[in-house]
Amino acid sequence: MTFPVVGMVGGGQLARMTHEAGIPLGIRFKLLSDTPQDSAALVAGDVVIGDYRDLDTLRDFARGCDVVTFDHEHVPTEHLRALEADGVPVRPGPDALVHAQDKGVMRARLDALGIPCPRHRIVADPADVVAFAAEGGGFPVVLKTVRGGYDGKGVWVVRNAEQAAEPFRAGVPVLAEEKVEFVRELAANVVRSPHGQAVAYPVVESIQVDGVCDTVIAPAPGLSDQSSAGAQELALRIAAELDVVGHLAVELFETRDGRTLVNELAMRPHNSGHWTMDGAVTSQFANHVRAVLDLPLGDPRPRAPWTVMCNVLGGDYPDMYSGYLHCMARDPQLKIHMYGKDVKPGRKVGHVNTYGADLADVRERARHAADYLRGTITQ
Template sequence: MGMTVGVVGGGQLARMMIAPAVELGVGIRVLAESDGMAAALAATAVGDYRDVDTVLAFAREVDVVTFDHEHVPQPVLRALVEAGVAVHPGPDALRFAQDKLVMRARLAELGAPQPDWAAVADETDLRAFLDDHGGRAVVKTPRGGYDGKGVRVVSDAAEAADWFASWDGPLLVEELVPFTRELAQQVARRPSGEVVAYPVAETVQRDGVCAEVIAPAPRAGEKLMEVAARLGVSIAEGLGVTGMLAVELFETADERILVNELAMRPHNSGHWTQDGAVTSQFEQHLRAVLDLPLGAPDPLAEWSVMVNILGGPADAGLTDRFADAMAEHPTAKVHTYGKDPRPGRKVGHVNAVGDDLEDVVYEARAAAGFFA
């Protein structure tokens, strides 16, 4: 096709865009933060994504700039746009993923269902919110948190004293939602407006990190699937997202769904699409940011299960374990990220698909178990 995508960020999400780029006949270049990152295969530059000149120089070599994380500062994003670079998602959309207070305010304007929340400037504000919400709440730093970082459950305002002392500006506080499970809705939108929604998936979190995903979400009736898809599409359109959008949701006992977090890029909760959908989220993201026709999001089997592989203290015998997992579970697909393992670090995932949920869950968990 003669087009080239530039990905800012050299992590596993950029790495997993490489294969679909090759298949689409699209060039892919990566601005990695350092040498030896997961996406080193396509890293044509290494540099600081916070430096305007570095990012502008990288952008001159590509047709569109996209991201494998949301941390590129707004002044850098604005400089790209002013220089005539196609940036997807753009700065106006990304600010909602970069600042949770801005996101909450915009979602309220859109009428999206979400937990009760407030911006709190000090312990007095937080104490008042706690008093109104049963004495417990979730405090978040508005910027910079991911995988459980920058999030605390508190029952006393003093438990956030250090954040109030060090954080510039108000913190976000949210009601502690008594959810029955967490869901994720993936949506793709291209600049010319076409939008597609994947089936809503169930996500299982452990210690603030996504551990497993089942798609479609079990026990999700047509109504829930419709409501989640419609919500995802309305957020993508209302926030002007281009590319993939992941809407992380809480489902409550009375079958309401509330928006928890947003990610404007391929997301852990959508990895199942690599082996379980007609179009993977990585191919879809490339199509969307290049404004190409979007692919079908339909599942290839009744069930898809993704299990994350978290790194341990050492890499010893990883190649042997990889071979053992493949030998014992030939229907499971093992995806590795080329990252040095350390405790709790995502170093890969396993996908399994099929028509019997119990079998599919077993295959995915058992194959991932070789890396525990």
């Protein structure tokens, strides 16, 4: 029996964990990675080293793949259209993925669909930023590069005209947005298949530190059933309207006046869904594999009342393995997921998941393990 080959563009931890999810199904993975040291390249059996920005490299890579998918959104849109013209199934397709690649395109499309977003406008120069700020009552405002930003990169909170000059130095289009006074950040994760089947995971609270996801709580504490269902329905609607195939993460602001605004879209497995590896019947990675192959999707329901994910960031303590003894002995239910990366300060090198019936206990266990592995606590 011949099992399909899934081509994964990108060699990061998302590719590594997607590959892991395909192993029980006998799915073969082919990886296009920047370097042999990338997280997924260390564990995948069929690895091509090359530049995803080169069309010939992409075409050579796609030969022999039954479907091509991604662990990032940076492949040029025109290259993906060329692959489709060659007859290669690309999932999500370029017409969908462009909404995660280009923040200006995303905002325009969501506006057309009547989906609530922060006030925004493409701005041409610092003077245009000043005018945009004045329209909303003044600074601060948020400036974002239209393409290429992630994990806080390509994002500036500017408080005056002088600070507004920095984003334009790169010579790329800039999007201005109001600085939303939000209560907290939420994320609605859904998965959709080519034939239109879709599933929604519980809405989670995502806690950011310095622009990087630190902690995810599933489900979001204190979120009403009505608000949770509304966020799930919103994410499912976006997935259908944009014809997304695979995993879609909709990052949301919950505002002080009770509104829910769309902040960002990601069309790939997402940090806010890592909790599903141990906390859901079917993980985001397993369902992404199923979706791109047009297999029936798995049950997204949680296994426990609460699951908490904490990212493990690099610090000044590189020997994380020695911390396993303490963390595993202290909490036999703890799940550790490391990415095979060199430890560098502030770099995501892994995450931990904990689960149970008492939220305070689950949070403490996850926080303790992440901090101990990083070396910020010693007992």
